[in-house]
Amino acid sequence: xxxxxxxxxxxxxxxxxxxxxxxxxxxxxxxxxxxxxxxxxxxxxxxxxxxxxxxxxxxxxxxxxxxxxxxxxxxxxxxxxxxxxxxxxxxxxxxxxxxxxxxxxxxxxxxxxxxxxxxxxxxxxxxxxxxxxxxxxxxxxxxxxxxxxxxxxxxxxxxxxxxxxxxxxxxxxxxxxxxxxxxxxxxxxxxxxxxxxxxxxxxxxxxxxxxxxxxxxxxxxxxxxxxxxxxxxxxxxxxxxxxxxxxxxxxxxxxxxxxxxxxxxxxxxxxxxxxxxxxxxxxxxxxxxxxxxxxxxxxxxxxxxxxxxxx
Amino acid sequence: xxxxxxxxxxxxxxxxxxxxxxxxxxxxxxxxxxxxxxxxxxxxxxxxxxxxxxxxxxxxxxxxxxxxxxxxxxxxxxxxxxxxxxxxxxxxxxxxxxxxxxxxxxxxxxxxxxxxxxxxxxxxxxxxxxxxxxxxxxxxxxxxxxxxxxxxxxxxxxxxxxxxxxxxxxxxxxxxxxxxxxxxxxxxxxxxxxxxxxxxxxxxxxxxxxxxxxxxxxxxxxxxxxxxxxxxxxxxxxxxxxxxxxxxxxxxxxxxxxxxxxxxxxxxxxxxxxxxxxxxxxxxxxxxxxxxxxxxxxxxxxxxxxxxxxxxxxxx
Numbered sequence: 001x002x003x004x005x006x007x008x009x010x011x012x013x014x015x016x017x018x019x020x021x022x023x024x025x026x027x028x029x030x031x032x033x034x035x036x037x038x039x040x041x042x043x044x045x046x047x048x049x050x051x052x053x054x055x056x057x058x059x060x061x062x063x064x065x066x067x068x069x070x071x072x073x074x075x076x077x078x079x080x081x082x083x084x085x086x087x088x089x090x091x092x093x094x095x096x097x098x099x100x101x102x103x104x105x106x107x108x109x110x111x112x113x114x115x116x117x118x119x120x121x122x123x124x125x126x127x128x129x130x131x132x133x134x135x136x137x138x139x140x141x142x143x144x145x146x147x148x149x150x151x152x153x154x155x156x157x158x159x160x161x162x163x164x165x166x167x168x169x170x171x172x173x174x175x176x177x178x179x180x181x182x183x184x185x186x187x188x189x190x191x192x193x194x195x196x197x198x199x200x201x202x203x204x205x206x207x208x209x210x211x212x213x214x215x216x217x218x219x220x221x222x223x224x225x226x227x228x229x230x231x232x233x234x235x236x237x238x239x240x241x242x243x244x245x246x247x248x249x250x251x252x253x254x255x256x257x258x259x260x261x262x263x264x265x266x267x268x269x270x271x272x273x274x275x276x277x278x279x280x281x282x283x284x285x286x287x288x289x290x291x292x293x294x295x296x297x298x299x300x301x302x303x304x305x306x307x308x309x310x311x
Numbered sequence: 312x313x314x315x316x317x318x319x320x321x322x323x324x325x326x327x328x329x330x331x332x333x334x335x336x337x338x339x340x341x342x343x344x345x346x347x348x349x350x351x352x353x354x355x356x357x358x359x360x361x362x363x364x365x366x367x368x369x370x371x372x373x374x375x376x377x378x379x380x381x382x383x384x385x386x387x388x389x390x391x392x393x394x395x396x397x398x399x400x401x402x403x404x405x406x407x408x409x410x411x412x413x414x415x416x417x418x419x420x421x422x423x424x425x426x427x428x429x430x431x432x433x434x435x436x437x438x439x440x441x442x443x444x445x446x447x448x449x450x451x452x453x454x455x456x457x458x459x460x461x462x463x464x465x466x467x468x469x470x471x472x473x474x475x476x477x478x479x480x481x482x483x484x485x486x487x488x489x490x491x492x493x494x495x496x497x498x499x500x501x502x503x504x505x506x507x508x509x510x511x512x513x514x515x516x517x518x519x520x521x522x523x524x525x526x527x528x529x530x531x532x533x534x535x536x537x538x539x540x541x542x543x544x545x546x547x548x549x550x551x552x553x554x555x556x557x558x559x560x561x562x563x564x565x566x567x568x569x570x571x572x573x574x575x576x577x578x579x580x581x582x583x584x585x586x587x588x589x590x591x592x593x594x595x596x597x598x599x600x601x602x603x604x605x606x607x608x609x610x611x612x613x614x615x616x617x618x619x620x621x622x623x624x625x626x627x
Contacts, residue, residue, distance in 0.1 A: 016623075047625075050623075050624070050625065053450075053451045054450065054451070055447060055450055055451065055623070055624040055625075056623035056624060056625060057621070057623060074453075074455055075453045075454070075455060078451065078452065078453045079453050081451070083451045085447045085451065086444075086447070087444070088448065089443055089444035089445045089447065089448060090445065090448070091324060091443075091445060092443075093327060093328055093329075094323070094324075094327060098323070098327070102320050102323065102324075103448065103452060105316040105317070105319060105320050106313075106316065106317065106320065106449075106452040106453065106454050107452055107453050108313070108453075144448075147448065151453075
């Protein structure tokens with residue numbers, strides 16, 4: 001029996017007026033995967049997420065959650081889903097706990113015990129009985145996450161989840177999402193315009209620009225591995241001499257000077273021989289860095305470098 | 312079961328807010344204030360007969376002069392006042408003599424305040440979810456939009472009922488404390504639709520007025536709720552509904568000489584006109600008003616429902 005996808009998006013399209021905001025998007029997200037929507041502001045990430053949770057109507061196409069069409073049986077589909085769309089807005093005049101009770105009342109089978117469980121999971125035990133208006137943005141994010149986890153969702157949809165979290169909070173969130181994906185098989189969908197964050201958090205990312213799916217990349221593909229050519233920088237005392245030296249000793253390598261450094265593309269197992277040549281040529285070496293090709297480079301390459309992405 | 316829980320949620324959101332209790336407090340305060348003022352004035356009316364006679368003479372003069380340029384409804388009202396005063400004089404009934412029950416009838420005139428407060432809650436219940444952004448959280452649970460809207464509407468009506476009950480019970484309490492518990496059966500005198508003087512027991516009259524008031528309240532709350540659901544603005548919903556309630560009635564009186572006015576909602580919201588004082592517009596019947604009310608009620612609810620169901624909840 002083929003494993004049923006946690007989320008399947010088929011030809012999803014949103015047209016407002018004459019403008020196509022999301023253009024024929026198709027994606028499949030399996031259980032247990034942390035999946036990222038990456039794109040510049042206004043690329044259609046939030047619009048896609050809003051269609052996936054029924055906040056806005058779907059012009060064309062389908063969203064299937066465990067095979068259930070969200071437009072046909074909203075209640076059954078949403079029973080699998082926990083979501084935060086943009087900032088989690090809570091009732092400020094109620095306490096954190098009362099807010100969770102409020103959302104628990106809206107679903108069947110969420111017990112008091114489960115409320116306590118999620119409060120503990122997001123680390124809000126200390127302040128849960130205080131009014132939300134006294135919470136910091138980071139605490140509201142945690143409360144939002146607790147709300148999203150109430151129904152033990154198989155699909156967790158988080159729009160810009162790290163907004164307002166401090167570095168420690170971001171790390172905890174990352175660990176929590178990883179735990180949910182690995183241990184409970186939750187499919188986690190996050191959106192962000194922060195590349196570095198996605199790099200650390202996701203198994204795969206979809207790069208979206210101007211409402212179109214540009215590419216889906218597995219992050220393991222994107223990070224260079226053994227045998228691949230690495231961009232390497234070597235700090236030396238005489239860069240001109242070093243370039244000439246390497247061009248004669250290793251004519252197959254592309255070497256260029258960059259200030260007091262030289263840059264070259266080289267396979268990992270070739271680095272020792274490069275270093276050896278430099279040492280034998282009486283060039284002093286201060287440092288050797290190999291620069292991994294990051295998601296950022298790939299992203300800029302794919303989207304043609306035009307974006308207002310915050311790096 | 313789910314609907315029950317949703318209504319409970321809406322109730323929590325209404326009654327856990329200080330605002331709601333301030334409104335209740337104002338209603339209580341206003342009732343006590345009216346009681347105190349009426350109580351202090353009660354003793355010094357030995358010349359009530361003379362006062363009524365003077366009043367009648369003044370009104371008669373106005374009638375004689377104003378027949379051409381005053382609205383028909385205002386003239387009718389004045390004629391009835393004269394008739395009533397004459398009845399009091401003839402039967403030696405001091406209209407200023409207040410009993411606990413009569414006080415409750417008088418306090419029912421605070422319904423304008425009551426209406427304004429109900430409209431505040433009704434106009435806010437959908438719009439505030441949009442203005443705070445909590446609508447996103449509300450609509451991404453398992454409940455459908457129809458269930459959420461229905462629960463909000465029912466919670467609004469329950470709140471309206473609660474506030475009306477507060478006024479009813481508290482005005483009776485104040486009446487009994489300030490003016491005594493007895494005389495529930497004492498006749499209340501009024502002019503009927505044909506201008507004849509009638510009387511019924513004060514207790515029955517009070518209950519009847521509250522019955523008609525509830526119909527008015529349901530309609531006005533529905534207006535506020537509809538504007539709230541359609542325009543997502545509490546301010547707009549509250550302002551328009553309160554204006555409509557107060558200006559609407561005045562407008563109907565001012566335009567009472569035109570027969571098309573009877574199709575305006577506010578000509579029909581106060582059904583007590585068929586028992587007391589006669590209809591605003593000549594030729595209106597109870598059946599007509601009830602039909603108009605049902606049509607307006609259904610149209611307003613269908614509009615709220617259609618627009619709330621279809622709305623794209625975008626960047627709040």
